Structures are given as structure tokens and as C-alpha cells.
Amino acid sequence: xxxxxxxxxxxxxxxxxxxxxxxxxxxxxxxxxxxxxxxxxxxxxxxxxxxxxxxxxxxxxxxxxxxxxxxxxxxxxxxxxxxxxxxxxxxxxxxxxxxxxxxxxxxxxxxxxxxxxxxxxxxxxxxxxxxxxxxxxxxxxxxxxxxxxxxxx
Amino acid sequence: xxxxxxxxxxxxxxxxxxxxxxxxxxxxxxxxxxxxxxxxxxxxxxxxxxxxxxxxxxxxxxxxxxxxxxxxxxxxxxxxxxxxxxxxxxxxxxxxxxxxxxxxxxxxxxxxxxxxxxxxxxxxxxxxxxxxxxxxxxxxxxxxxxxxxxxxxxxxxxxxxxxxxxxxxxxxxxxxxxxxxxxxxxxxxxxxxxxxxxxxxxxxxxxxxxxxxxxxxxxxxxxxxxxxxxxxxxxxxxxxxxxxxxxxxxxxxxxxxx
Numbered sequence: 001x002x003x004x005x006x007x008x009x010x011x012x013x014x015x016x017x018x019x020x021x022x023x024x025x026x027x028x029x030x031x032x033x034x035x036x037x038x039x040x041x042x043x044x045x046x047x048x049x050x051x052x053x054x055x056x057x058x059x060x061x062x063x064x065x066x067x068x069x070x071x072x073x074x075x076x077x078x079x080x081x082x083x084x085x086x087x088x089x090x091x092x093x094x095x096x097x098x099x100x101x102x103x104x105x106x107x108x109x110x111x112x113x114x115x116x117x118x119x120x121x122x123x124x125x126x127x128x129x130x131x132x133x134x135x136x137x138x139x140x141x142x143x144x145x146x147x148x149x150x151x152x153x
Numbered sequence: 154x155x156x157x158x159x160x161x162x163x164x165x166x167x168x169x170x171x172x173x174x175x176x177x178x179x180x181x182x183x184x185x186x187x188x189x190x191x192x193x194x195x196x197x198x199x200x201x202x203x204x205x206x207x208x209x210x211x212x213x214x215x216x217x218x219x220x221x222x223x224x225x226x227x228x229x230x231x232x233x234x235x236x237x238x239x240x241x242x243x244x245x246x247x248x249x250x251x252x253x254x255x256x257x258x259x260x261x262x263x264x265x266x267x268x269x270x271x272x273x274x275x276x277x278x279x280x281x282x283x284x285x286x287x288x289x290x291x292x293x294x295x296x297x298x299x300x301x302x303x304x305x306x307x308x309x310x311x312x313x314x315x316x317x318x319x320x321x322x323x324x325x326x327x328x329x330x331x332x333x334x335x336x337x338x339x340x341x342x343x344x345x346x347x348x349x350x351x352x353x354x355x356x357x358x359x360x361x362x363x364x365x366x367x368x369x370x371x372x373x374x375x376x377x378x379x380x381x382x383x384x385x386x387x388x389x390x391x392x393x394x395x396x397x398x399x400x401x402x403x404x405x406x407x408x409x410x411x
Contacts, residue, residue, distance in 0.1 A: 006299070010290035014362070017283035017290070021313075021363060022185075022236045023273050040294075078245050080187060081238050084371045088287070091365055094295050096396065097358045097403065104404035126374050133378055 065132025334402025
């Protein structure tokens with residue numbers, strides 16, 4: 001439990017820190033942090049209970065896209081303000097580092113394994129964003145058509 | 154505001170709308186917006202100004218806008234690209250205000266001109282502190298390594314300071330990432346050597362995190378998803394070279410000192 005709390009606090013602070021570095025307005029900082037924690041928690045839950053980093057990253061990025069969109073609607077601000085800092089905890093930094101380290105240490109086989117992991121994670125993050133975009137656009141479309149039907153009726 | 158408002162549907166009015174679209178698009182791209190938002194904003198401004206036959210061709214290095222045969226096409230080149238989401242949010246707010254009819258087109262143009270003088274929200278020490286906190290927290294989250302928290306904070310902060318100092322003084326891109334990553338590697342190895350830290354790997358992974366091209370990666374995804382096949386790959390390559398510069402920097406110090 002303490003471990004989980006430490007992780008949540010770490011993700012929140014890291015998201016906030018990245019938001020400060022790219023000059024996000026102070027009134028959006030907290031929401032960005034919440035979006036980041038939500039995305040990472042979904043990833044962590046999938047990774048712990050079901051297993052596999054690909055599915056975890058897809059679901060994490062999906063949650064992040066949806067929550068970012070909700071935050072943008074509520075706060076009337078661009079989506080990227082919430083999405084960019086929230087992506088930071090999901091970026092495959094550790095694996096990318098292992099690729100470089102193993103190439104430098106002349107172990108190309110190990111490096112190739114880590115490189116595949118990096119590519120899979122990057123692809124699944126893109127996939128998650130794509131799914132989130134799909135759901136959001138379907139939602140917008142159905143809202144619009146409902147309004148149109150109400151007008152004609 | 155002493156400037157007189159141009160009469161609607163006159164040639165000056167159309168010219169002003171095109172100039173406003175151009176300026177808004179330039180500010181958005183220069184400060185790291187995704188391209189979908191840029192063309193969307195330009196089309197919204199044109200629609201709200203009753204200029205329905207406006208066409209915009211937006212790429213990451215330049216914008217072309219033509220209204221119709223009266224007001225000719227205008228081109229703007231974009232040379233520098235930084236990341237400042239405050240300005241993007243400001244353009245977004247002004248565009249919303251214009252759509253609701255709160256401001257006129259002349260005032261919109263004047264306010265857009267002021268956005269370029271917006272500074273940063275946070276003082277330098279606060280950005281240093283946040284770079285330190287990102288490094289430490291990411292190290293804890295990724296590796297469950299609480300012992301190295303403080304030394305990772307210190308190394309990450311120094312790495313970010315080196316990055317910002319070099320990137321404001323040297324014009325060549327990617328050199329600053331390389332130098333910062335190389336010095337992060339050297340500092341991490343040295344810190345473990347004198348007994349301040351335990352794991353070189355964890356310190357380096359955490360400390361490199363403030364320099365990771367997160368904005369470019371996200372924007373590249375979003376551009377590709379929205380079908381912008383010129384700017385999406387361009388941003389992706391920018392992110393890739395940036396990541397390679399970081400990786401080579403770390404590898405450089407690992408080979409020579411590790």
C-alpha cells in the first residue's frame with residue numbers, strides 16, 4: 001500500500017514537473033497530474049493483474065487520451081496541455097537506455113531484444129491514442145446527430 | 154486601440170483576416186502545437202469572419218493562405234520551433250473570444266501581436282527544481298529505487314542546466330542534448346564511484362527524463378492520426394534524432410568512463 005502511494009506521488013510529481021518545463025499555465029497543472037496518474041494506474045493494474053506490457057500501454061494511452069479530452073472540455077483548453085506531460089511516465093525510457101548501453105558494451109543481441117520492446121511500447125502507445133481518438137470522434141458524431149434529430153423532430 | 158476597424162467585406166477587411174490567420178498559425182506552430190489544431194483554428198477564424206473561400210496549406214516549416222482573387226495569397230516561413238504551451242492556450246482563448254463575437258478582427262490581430270512578448274510563467278530556479286523532481290520521481294517509479302532519489306535529483310538538475318545553457322548559446326540543434334547526456338553519464342558514473350549512489354543505470358534513466366522529446370512524440374502521433382502525412386513523419390524524425398543524440402551521449406560516457 002505504501003509502495004502504491006509512493007508510485008502515485010512519484011507519477012503525479014513527475015507529470016507536474018514536465019508541465020512546468022514546457023510552461024503550462026498554473027491553473028491547468030493539477031488536472032494534467034490527475035490525467036497522468038490515471039493513465040499510469042490503468043497501465044500498472046493491467047501489468048500486475050493480467051500481464052504483458054503491450055496491452056498495458058495500449059490501455060494506459062487510451063485512458064490518457066480520454067481523460068485528457070474530458071479535462072480539455074471542462075477547462076476549455078487545448079488537449080495537448082494535458083496529454084504531453086501525462087505521457088512522460090509511460091515513455092519507454094528504461095528500455096531505450098538499455099538499448100544504448102548494450103550497443104555501447106558490444107552486446108548487440110541483448111540490445112536487439114530491448115529495441116524490439118521499445119518499438120512495441122511506442123507502437124502500443126500510438127495504438128492507444130488512436131483508439132481514444134476513435135471513441136471521441138464517434139461520441140462527437142453521435143452527439144451531433146442527436147442534436148440534429150431533435151431539431152428536425 | 155486607435156486603429157480604425159476595416160469595413161466588412163472590403164479589401165482591407167479580407168486582407169486583415171488573412172493576416173490574422175497567418176499570425177495565429179505561425180504562433181501555434183512556433184510554440185509546438187499539432188498541425189491539426191493549426192488548420193482547424195485558421196478555418197474557424199475564416200468561418201467566423203464570413204470568408205468561406207479561404208484555403209490554407211500548413212506544413213511544419215511554413216504556411217500558405219489564400220482568401221480569393223482580391224486579397225492575394227500570403228506565405229509565412231517558420232524558422233524556430235520551441236515549446237511554450239502558454240502561447241498556444243492564449244491563441245486558443247482569443248479564437249474562442251472571436252467566435253463568440255467578444256472581440257473584432259482588428260483587436261484580435263493586435264492581441265495576437267502581443268502574445269509573442271509573453272514570457273514564461275515560472276522562474277528559472279523553479280524549472281531547475283522541477284527538472285530535479287522529474288528525474289528523482291521517474292527513477293523511483295521505473296526502478297523502485299528509493300535510495301538513489303537524491304543523487305538522481307542532483308544529476309538530473311545539473312544535466313538540465315547544462316542542456317538549457319548550451320541550447321541558448323549554440324545554434325546547432327541536437328548538440329545540447331548530446332552534451333547534456335554525456336555529462337549526465339559521466340556524473341552518474343562518478344557519483345557511484347565515490348559512493349553517493351548505488352546503481353549507475355537507475356541514476357542515468359531518471360536523469361535523462363527531463364530531456365526526453367515527449368512533446369515531439371505526442372505531436373507526431375497526433376499529426377499522423379489526423380492524416381497529416383508531411384508533418385507527422387517530420388516531427389517523428391525530429392524526435393528520433395533527439396533520442397539518438399541522448400543515447401549516443403550516454404553511450405559515449407559509458408564507453409570512456411564505465
